[in-house]
Amino acid sequence: MASPGIFSEVRDPSERVRQLCNYACKVDIDEAIPPKRYLRSGLEMMRMAKVYQEEGNYESAFILYTKFISLFVEKLPKHPDFKTAPQADVSAIKKKVVASFASAEKIKAKLKERYTAIEKKRQEEEKRIQEELARKQAEEEARRKEIEELEECKRQEAETKWLEEQEARLQELKRQEVERQRQQEAAAAAAVAAAAAGINSGAPPNFLNNQIPSAPPGNLSYIPNDFGGSTKLVDIDSQPAGTGPIIPDRDLKKNLLINDGPSVSSPLPSVDRTTKPPAYDHFMSTGSSSGNKFGLRDVIIPSDLPRKFLVKAEHNTLKNIETCGILAGKLRHDAFVITHLILPKQSGTSDTCVAEDEEDLFLYQEPRDLITLGWIHTHPSQTAFLSSVDMHNQYGYQAMLPEAIAIVCSPKFNETGIFSLSIERGLVEIGSCRQKGFHQHNKTPPLFEDSSHAKTVDTEKIEVADLR
Structure with a gap:
């Protein structure tokens, strides 16, 4: 198109x-x-x-x-x-x-x-x-x-x-x-x-x-x-x-x-309507x-992605350890389609998870022409939300691609959230914050929100690559 x-x-x-x-x-x-x-x-x-x-x-x-x-x-x-x-x-x-x-x-x-x-x-x-x-x-x-x-x-x-x-x-x-x-x-x-x-x-x-x-x-x-x-x-x-x-x-x-x-x-007088670049x-x-907020392109999510990720994360979940993965995919007709879930080598605790070998990720994505579209991780004992550490991690993805999303799975509460930092507030505040680890941020107005440009569909299937 x-x-x-x-x-x-x-x-x-x-x-x-x-x-x-x-x-x-x-x-x-x-x-x-x-x-x-x-x-x-x-x-x-x-x-x-x-x-x-x-x-x-x-x-x-x-x-x-x-x-x-x-x-x-x-x-x-x-x-x-x-x-x-x-x-x-x-x-x-x-x-x-x-x-x-x-x-x-x-x-x-x-x-x-x-x-x-x-x-x-x-x-x-x-x-x-x-x-x-x-x-x-x-x-x-x-x-x-x-x-x-x-x-x-x-x-x-x-x-x-x-x-x-x-x-x-x-x-x-x-x-x-x-x-x-x-x-x-x-x-x-x-x-x-x-x-x-x-x-x-x-x-x-x-x-x-x-x-x-x-x-x-x-x-x-x-x-x-x-x-x-x-x-x-x-x-x-x-x-x-x-x-x-x-x-x-x-x-x-x-x-x-x-x-x-x-x-x-x-x-009747004619009206000249012109197209302008998006506000963001x-x-x-x-x-x-596009019809999305701030002109963001759609991100298409296969409906079986959370289930397949939780299966891969089950071993860590039983030990109350977070698991993370990278969301990658393709650009099709001005929309992003998540096609691959990549689980890199990682280390985790009950409330953190860190990917350890970025080079393996690059070597996997480069020959397949994959675009990084966000990340996914579990909250084994908490609800689905973005902590201050999560928001800083999400900023790294969203600063590279405004459509990048963060999916949070909470198996204990049977919740799945799809989040983005808010463009008006979240990107600005988190981008200017230099604190490390868990720390406080203002909650009003919220710094993250549901990703309105993300669409879950049954017509796409996810491919899982476990590099651990």
Whole structure:
């Protein structure tokens, strides 16, 4: 499985490789750890880099090769005890450094090629997105114009209807006015005729009952076709005498406009999510992220490991003597798999156990390309926990590989614990402590914790090598 990719926010291929180099060169050493330990761990680092390279995880391989070069060319030679390191180990590392330069350059070219392809694909995808966005915007614009044209058509229809209604009403008012004047004139003519008839008959005219009607109101105002004025139209019967009908304000047509078109929403802003290196770094880390705390890689434990170890430790357990073993394995698809349990020559007491011949361990692991993944020991008469001596021993493993675990088996209480020093507190406090033997450490917050990145499975089997 390829690394998800760190510094993915960097678009320029050469700059991205440069960022990987800068990240890989941030290597620190602990002067309390002897150079020999680093030299042996360096060989395991090369095994890991080779596995990453074979699996096509070029980022992780390149980072480890670069860290290896930085560690053994720049950093470790400054260790106060470097001159006391075994010359055979130093010579072996120097050969590995030369090979690492060649491997790093080869992978660097592949990374540039890969990053160039990624950037090209990203640009093509961005172009496709922009074209799709432009197409949608054009569709929205066409839709908006269509809605505007429809609204304008409705507005014009409403205005035409309004004008026709006002014209019809005006004509009706004129007709009513003409009819009223005709009736008044007819009434006046009738009154004159009646008065004349009274004179002819000798009767005096009755002026009280036949009053002459008042003069008709003034001329009606006529609204020009361009409706440039702003006179108001009201009921003629409510107007004072001598005024004509008033036409309603043309601005009233605004109330007739219809706006039922759907709204056009603006596109949502894009969010740039980038991948960052994990919060905790280490000279064995590759920067790849995982679902585990601090980006630690999984450690796969065969379920039959504790049982087989207790069988080997039974003789010591019956005598209340601790037994210890080394956990070794392989790197597979960015996870560590414990494949071997190695019991070295050792001496123990009721509460301590010390491996006596590290060279035998090295000679066993080296030809098998095994990586040290932690250790296991018994507490014959106590529960499963890490004592102060255990924590200092665990620091030596975890300082070399952050995923290294400590398994504690308590046959008396039927307990098995899988522990790691806490990165926030345990590694810092134990790493700075120079006390020997059993001594006190603060228990709150705890310096060790359950190894959340350790997974027990039934699909793997353990191979036991008893070197005692």
